[in-house]
Amino acid sequence: MCYFDHQLWPCGWWRWGSFREQCNKEYRTGETCGLKLIYNTYLEPHPCSKCETMDKKARRIAKMSDDIARWRYEGNRIATIEKTQREIAELNDQIEQLWREHEKRKMSISY
Structure with a gap:
């Protein structure tokens, strides 16, 4: 002890x-x-590293979503929109994985 x-x-x-x-x-x-x-x-007053990483990825997704909306309005960007949608899906998967790791660590009692 x-x-x-x-x-x-x-x-x-x-x-x-x-x-x-x-x-x-x-x-x-x-x-x-x-x-x-x-x-x-x-x-600790500031967010943990996992939360900061998830926040960065969420901000990136928001930016990409705004870009997609703008490109749809402008037209002639179908390939770019599809590529960006795939990247958003990958980022969502990464955020989900980080969240699972975060919750698992919160509930554990050893390091």
Whole structure:
């Protein structure tokens, strides 16, 4: 039962921080017993890296959607529209994968 810092983001994402205190079960210097307890929790004010990545991809999708609407109005851009729609589908798949990883990490208890 060694103690570690704990970082927590507003979205629920977390990670173990640096080692703080050794428990009395482990007698070797610099070693830990393997059981992690929270010494102190630090609340991070900014979004986690996964949320930032998902936000960037969502902004890119919004831009592409605006471009598609403009190209449809202008006409003669069928191939460009199709290519952009495929890219939007790929970005949506990537966002979904990132979200699954994010939720899995939020619910896990080990790093």
